[in-house]
Amino acid sequence: MGSLQETTWTGTAYVQGRASAKLLASNLELSFWGGVDPQTSEVIDRHHTLSGKHLQNTILAIPGGRGSCTGSGIMLELLLNGKAPEAIIFERREDILTLGVMIAEEVFQQSIPVLVLKKEDFRQLLKLDGQIIYVDDGHISTAPILSKHTDSARDPESGLILETAPALEGIKLSTLDQELFRGDYGEASRVAFRIVLRMAHLLGATRLMDITQVHVDGCVYTGPATLALAERLRDWGGKVRVPTTLNSISVDQKRWRALGVDTAFGEAADALGKAYVDMGAKPTYTCAPYQLESAPKLGEQVAWAESNAVVYANSVLGARTMKYPDFLDISIALTGRAPKGGPHIYANRLASVRVNVSGIENITDLDDSFPPLLGYYVGTLSTSRIPVLTGLESYGLSTDDLKAFGAAFATVSSAPMFHIVGVTPEATTLEAVVASELTTFEVKPSDLVKSWDKLNSAPINQPLDLVSLGNPHFSLPEMRKLAELCQGRRKAANVAVVVTCGRSIYKLAEQAGYISKLKEFGVQVLTDTCWCMITEPIIPRTAKTIMTNSSKYAHYGPGLTGRVMYFGSLAACVEAACQGSPAAQDAGFTRPPMNKLLAAVSQSGKRPREPVLHQDAMKNPWTFPGPLVLPDDELAVEPDDDGQTFKEWFDMPSEDERNQVTTETKTIYVILPPTIPQDLEEMMKDWHKPVLPGSAQDLDKWTSSSPRVNDLIGYLRAFYHGMNVVQYQETFTWRPWNEKPKARSKTIKVGLETPGELDVWDVRCRPSLDGRARMQVNLDDVADALLQRIPNDAFAVIMLTDYDLYEDEDDDFTVGRAWGGSRVCIVSSFRYNPALDGPAGIDRMHMWPNSHCKTFVDNECKAAAEEEQPRVAKRVKKSSSAAYGKLPSDSALSLAVQATKRVPKLTTRDELASYWFARLAITVSHELGHCFGFAHCPYYACVMQGVNSVRQDGQVPPYLCPVCSAKLAWELGPLLGGSGSRAEKQEVWVGEQISSLKEFCGRWRHVAQFAGFEAWLGKRLDDIKEGR
Structure with a gap:
């Protein structure tokens, strides 16, 4: 190092060249994919120290790259559109970004210098951030350098750079290698082999090796340069020499037009995928190739790109692959040869960092957000070093847990793998996977709070617009779990829910019935693409807030989408989709006005001009009161349920949840x-x-x-x-x-x-x-x-x-x-x-119909308010019209209340068993209603009202409200036979059903529920006979 006035350093140039510009420096690694906008050169990783800065017209100094293998594609785009930095200086050998520069130099004759400084020199260089510096091959100075640089020689016919001595020095070539180098197998494989050689030189490999399969990540469309490269290799006659799978592409190839994706972008992304297929790659289009039948076995030598897939292959499968940059993947596929170095060699798979996890054995509520959160934290600790984790032997990590851990880890670490003692295949013991020097970290669950806060960039209680799932692609067990979480529920109308998976998983999920369940909830399922490539309009243009269960997407999402993110478990994502906010927001249930209630019971879906079934009774709150909404009831938690009108039910396709009664199936x-x-x-x-x-x-x-x-x-x-x-x-x-x-x-x-x-x-x-x-x-x-x-x-x-x-x-x-x-x-x-009943908080004195007692409702609300639940109390107040004060003595509800008061208190075993039967019968009738296609009912107090506790279901009535009764009467009326229109049979069926139920309840009037129901039915039957 020279004087303060003129400081110079000498490093190793992996791509030669000259440059001078202002230094832009950081001591934090940077993933170009998801971290740099290829069109503007802005650093968009909102967690990075350089966030908001532009790389154009600077010399960039960072310790290395990290995260996505697609960084090489972004580097290529920057170079070809004139937005690249003037040079890049690393602290250590770096292959992803360097490979992007090599590709630009070899194929498109554009380049910038790339060099590596020693660690101590790099640390000194960081202090010059913002100053003008000069680069000449491997030399850096604060003053202009007297140059000895000469441009690389080029082939006069192709214009490609001729192989220089350093790229071949010390590398032993087989007969096949020499044939590839000469171009005996065509121009595409000749260029691809030269790229392999240059990368082998960068890695210090002395030999090349055969590999059994390749997973290509370069099929992601980052701009015109990625398409130009693929089409040039194809047009040069490129054909893969080993089985090759393709990563997720930038569009759902089957649906992108229907989804409204920009035509120019969709056609270019589609063409990129097809160019690789033309070269012989399989159109698997998944970022989780370990879910395919072709997944490699323990010890198998492969060449995979896509950061999460590389980490999973090395760590969980025990296969061997480097974290191959985009474009090196296809170069290896076209030649079948790869540098013999990195994790392909046992010694390079040993851990130099130990992370001991403690304290989880005492925590009973850890959910599936723990593995990705831990992976993210461990990735920041290990940086470029391979870690081994201890303390997780008894946690019971599933393959999906390991997938989530690895994806998060690979987002912030450049290391190609991890070990977990007692879990991953090579870590049978700690000693089996550690190097001689080991740095140890102790991690407790409380240490993960900072990572949680970093991934949750959205303000607390900001309304949610989109739930993003499937980064990496969902597995079949994850599709099943999601379907189970969504079963019987519907997402909020203002929240989109989108999940991505591979084509093979979609097919299996469809066969298992999961896809139909997800669609019932409102989930949109996409294949081929993944969240790191998804943009508008799949992300609604008006959306401001996204929630995900992926640490990877929670990290990249703010930069890629310009939206803020929530991170949480899969169950939390589903709950948030239903509520419209990860934390239930203050919301009140408002019962629909009468004009909407009348429309809900009509076949047209509009307020009818002629009287409809139950019309007079619909206006009588003493027969059909509104639904109760007490603290913690379903409508208190989900007050925006719009209900299911007769028309919506009638228009349901039979293959959904509306089964139609026939003479053969009744x-x-x-x-x-x-x-x-x-x-x-x-x-x-x-x-x-x-x-x-x-x-x-x-x-x-x-x-x-x-x-x-x-x-x-x-x-x-x-x-x-x-x-x-x-x-x-x-x-x-x-x-x-x-x-x-x-x-x-x-x-x-x-x-x-x-x-x-x-x-x-x-x-x-x-x-x-x-x-x-x-x-x-x-x-x-x-x-x-x-x-x-x-x-x-x-x-x-x-x-x-x-x-x-x-x-x-x-x-x-x-x-x-x-x-x-x-x-x-x-x-x-x-x-x-x-x-x-006692442990469940059931007040037998205030089950239906006495649950509508105003004093009871007011006391429940007051208790909620005293327990500091003002929001819930506010909700209840809005729906208190469902409760009664002084009832008309001859109303259906009053007669029901009077009948229950005449029933003696339960004392004998037979009386208790009869009460047990009444409660069970009401629930069974509710569940069978769903088989007729009935959704939960928010229009009235109704047996089809949704409940979320055994306390609440004792407070709903046993009858169908006018809207639900009209549906069932339409379905079952024709079973009565005889003449008359369908509408006339509806009316006849209602009368006969009420008579049948009244007769049954009369035999059971020693049970309060049946006694009350009998009285209600009797009054309702009288009203029908009198035309009310």
Whole structure:
């Protein structure tokens, strides 16, 4: 180093040249993809120290690149559109950005100097940020340099740079290598091989090696340069020599026109993908090639690009690949040869950083946001070094957890892999994967808070516009989990939900029924592309806020999209999609006005000119009051439910959730709980009994006797008047399932044998999270078995179970669920056991119809306000018209209240069992309503009203409101036969249904719910006869 007036350094030039400009310096690595705008040269990585600066007309000094392999493509674009820096100086050898410069030099005759300084010299250079410096090959100075530089020699015919001695020095070439070098296999492979050689020289490799497959990332359209390169290689006759897969491209090739993508951009992105296919690559179009059948095996030598895929291949699969830059990937595919260096060699796969994770064993609420958050944090710690993690052996990381961890890690680290002791294949022990020198970090969950804050760039409670899922592409288990989370729900109207996956996963998800479930929720599923390439209009032009479960996209998203980001678990993303905000915002339920209620019951969807069914009663709040909205009720949490009008229901395609009754399919089958064989009796005999302190009254299983089931069948025959409701005569049976549970997991499995075929399906079982059930069974697993045995003449099947149910791992429990389009319902009697009323906070005195008592409602609201829940109390106040003060003594609701007061307090076992039956019957009628295509109803207090607790479902009525009744009457009226129009049969059916239900309830008036319902029905029948 010279004097202060003139400072000079000498480094290694990997691309020669001269330059002078103002120094733009940072001590933080930078990913050009997602970090630099190729059209303007602005640094758009909003987490980087250079954010907002422009690279054009500067000499850039950074320690190295990081993150995406597509950085080489951005570098190429910058060079060809005149926006590149004048030179780049690194602290260490860097291959991604350097490769972009080499490609520009070899193919397009444009270049800038690229050189590497020693670490101590680089640190001194950083101090000159903002000053003019000079570069000449490997020399840097603060004053002009007397140049000895000469331009590289070029082939007079092609104009390509002739191979210089340094590129061949020390590299041993095989016979095939020499043939490729001479161009015996064509111009494309000759140019590609020279690029491989130059990269081998940069990496210090002395040999080349064969590889078995390539994954190309260069098919991402970053601008005209990427397309020009691919088409030039194709036009030179390029053909891949080894199996080659393609990464996600910039558009959904099948849907981009329909999605409204700009035509010029879509055609260019489409053409880029096709150029690679023309060279023999397979159009897999996925950023998760490890999900393909062609995924490499342990120890297999491959050449993969795409940062997350490289890290997954090395770390999780144990295959061997460098983090290949875009364009080096296709160069290797065209030659079949790669530099023998980096992670291809065992010694270069050893960890030099140890990260010990502690404290998670004491945390019970870690969700699926933990792995990507940890990966992001570990990536920032390790920078370019390979880490090994300890302390996660018992966490039970899934392959999707490892995918999320690796993608986040690769976003902020340039290291090609990680190890996790006891999890990844090479890390059988710590000693097996560590180098001689090891730096150790201790990490606790609390250390991840800064990363969480960094990834959540959106202000708290800012309204949400888009939920982005699938970066990297979703796997089949993730599609299943998402479908389960969305089951029976709908996203908010003002929130878009988009998920990306590979074509092969989409096909499997479609076959499994997940795609249809996701579409019911409102999810848009795209293939071929991924979030790092998606722009408007898939991202709505008006959108300001995006939520994702991907640390990778939460990092890149602000720069790529100009939007702020929320980061969270998959469940949190679904919840936010329903609420319109990751934190439930202050919102009030407003009941639709009468003109909308009248329109909702009409076939046209408009306010009818002529009277409609129930019209007078619709205006009578003492017969059909509005829905209750008490603290924490579903409409308090989701107050913007617009409901489902008659027209919307009628226009539903039959393949969705509206099944139509025919003369061949008008039977509802009620299936008894599976029997328990002798070899499971000891294990399962008490699963139906709640776990309660003290000595609660021990009742038999509700389904322990046939008369009880026959009573339920009788109720359903009256409720779904005209339908044939019978008991299913074949038996499902629980069977042992020989599979050991995962370490530290309380979840076990039992088999469920279906009748006839005698197939056995595995069903997950676990202790309930709230401690009330010894074991719960998984609802979806039971449904999978049930779907196999639907009789051909069935309109729907309803399976009863005495055991508690759960769906998602985070759920406490669920009492039932219907898959309307599949004609299947499952309902559990467990949570309706009267012994659980106290722990559930159920006030039997204020179940329907007494739940509408104004004093009761006011007290509930007051209690909520006293518990510092002003928002909830505010919501309730807006819907308090659903409660009554002094009722007209002859109104339907008043008569129902009076009837319940005449019923004695429950004391005997038979009385409690009858009360149990009433609650179960109401829920079963609700779930079967979904098989007729009915959505949850926000128009009135109605049996189809959505609920989110056993407390709330005791407060909704057992009847159908006018809107839902009109739908069912339209569907079942024709079963009555006879003459008359469909509308006339509607009216007849309503009268007959009410009469049938009244007759049934009259036999059960010793139960408060049925006594109240009988009185309500009697008044309603009188009103109909009088034309009201």
